């Protein structure tokens with residue numbers, strides 16, 4: 823299974839040659855502020871991941887000591903989260919080309935969720 827994705831303007835494109843487990847919705851305050859709402863992520867092994875274009879264009883924002891977030895400076899799409907463990911890269915599911923073949927896996931940081939929505943489910 824190979825999936826491809828990229829930012830809104832198309833400058834940054836990538837491919838993953840391997841399995842993605844499913845969609846994780848993160849309700850932490852960092853994600854909600856960064857994405858404008860809770861985030862939808864799928865985790866890829868770094869070994870399965872490759873840039874097709876735009877690796878030099880991509881910018882990283884250090885959102886905490888443990889995580890950085892990758893975005894396109896031309897169109898503003900926030901497309902990656904990197905937990906700096908050197909093994910995985912976290913993909914924003916909305917930037918993956920359809921059909922993703924993915925389905926809901928779980929919610930995380932539910933205690934930090936906004937008061938303006940119900941938790942998403944399967």
Ligand SMILES: [Zn+2]
Nearest residue numbers: 829831894897
């Ligand atoms: Zn872009």
Ligand SMILES: [Zn+2]
Nearest residue numbers: 848849850853
């Ligand atoms: Zn989060």
